[in-house]
Amino acid sequence: MPPATHWVVTASFTDDGSNAYRRADGTWSRALAEAGLLTEEATGKVHAAQAVADEQRLISDPYVIEVHASDSKVEALSARERIRATGPTVPIRRPDSGLRR
């Protein structure tokens, strides 16, 4: 069966700017896999608006994204959200040439 389309509420954690995904119980996770899957985009928008009102200390700029969910995984639909969920696809620290302090 093809993976079904769902919606997920995402944001950034205020302390370090990392990704935040809203769990089904309303708490926030750093992992997309733990996100609460919504069948209606409109529900996501309501949660996002609530988060702006109630949880602005913990998270910043919530919005809704589209995902494909199967038994094994949750994957964002757009390239942007896929990369956002998994981190930069390039080396993030320049390898040193054996030079050590």
Place this chain on the structure above:
Amino acid sequence: MYQYDDHDRRIIIERAQQFRGQVARRLSGEITEEEFKPLRLQNGLYMQLHAYMLRVAIPYGLLSSTQVRRLADIARKYDRGYAHLTTRQNIQYNWPKLGDVPSILDDLADVEMHAVQTSGNCVRNITSDPFAGIAPDELEDPRPYCEIMRQWSTFHPEFANLPRKFKIAVTGTPGEDRAAVRFHDIGIRIVENAAKERGFEVLVGGGMGRTPHIGAVIREFLPKRHLLSYMESILRVYNLHGRRDNKFKARIKILVVALGVEEFRRRVEEDWEATKTPELELPDAEVARVTKFFAPPAYEKLPASADQLTALSLGRDRELGNWIKNNVVGHKVPGYSAVVISVKMPGVPPGDVSDTQLDAIAGVADRYSFGHVVVTHTQNLVLPDVKTSDLAKLHAELVELDLGKANVGKLTDVITCPGLDYCDLANARSIPLSLEIAERFDRIDYLNDVGDVSIKISGCINACGHHHVGNIGILGIDKRGEEFYQLMLGGSPGNDASIGKILGAALPQDAIVDAVEKVLDRYLVVRESADERFLDTVRRVGFEPFRQAVYGDALFGAAAEKGAE
């Protein structure tokens, strides 16, 4: 280089203290993100795709070794062990935690640095020629004027909320524009008039982004003493009449086109005549005071470099010879050379420098170049004052640091914006393309054969990677959530400024570097001689041979089709 006075020091320290309070209030929830955002942007702090990003200002790209060591320290203490050189001669940290940023700003203030006005709708870092002060073809060192304008524009209350960001570049070399002044909101060229007086040619309305424009000259000769009053009049006309209803139409270039250059000039001149009070005139004494900070270092009296350079470039050490040919630049003082350190290495995102490399660069600058380093808008570093007799030793040290690549100005010296790996606004990734190019073409003979060609990559239409002015430009676009790329040819940022044009339909990620290779292979076939640069060939033969090379092939045709709208 310029040294802060008490006033400079105080305003930067106070600003850092102010931001500490604002951050504390944001972390406690006392202020919302909506309230905090304009405050953090005024301090160069962005929210990117995975984390905050702090952009640190490097006025006209010039750093002391003490500052470089501090940047290394910050990378180590508060970030992930590296800093990223930007296309406007600044640096960025990609992973700071919000709570650490005030301490980073304190550490920066300690070495006369800050992140003020590296974001927001204000006058941004004023950029210049990376070889300012040492170029043999320079008429006059532009840095004193950059510094004077830096001081004038910092916290200028009238221009703190312009319709959009505002970028100024200055060159002191009329014969060769290495600062892309024609692609800035204001470009300034130091020129000489018929009476042999020095002054400024002022260009306005250049820029890249969604609607690229080459700046138009609005004043052919501005006496130096009027620099600030004339800048104020340009900014005032822009501030009053620039659009604020649509951010895509808010840059000064749009206003200049809407009014027409003549009308824009008329309004500036009218305002200027009414407002150029004596207080705004630059006194000679002030220019002399600032110029003193840029006085040449204590050069030794040495024989000219030409023979040594020839011997080194033709010597048995081919790696050194290629590096001398590609990375070493002439100096106006006999016996000295400028060295461009390439920060474009296979396997390393362009412009990323590790903390240990930064520390080592500071040491190298102290030992070989009077403790100075310059960040270039091409995301490399310059050691401006190296004795030609030290070049071989310096090269050996740079090789040890993984900074010895002999590719400056060549195919693999790609300008690359952060793209979708980091940037919140991106449509597509830029860095992986650069890495692929760096790897695929990492053959010095091929690089030398292809010669001077610039590739510039942007992950979206904002054009931070300057794709419009790449001889080969690549622009990332979004097609139904997937990454595609437009290939452009024929751009140039210099005195022969031109804006690249799209070659054909957008290509998917797995086809774009192949397309670049096909373009280059075709160039090698159609160029008149090995002396004809890629750009000149494109201008001579037009796009057709390259279009055929890329799209004539069935595979590319199909790939392009798939991605077409």
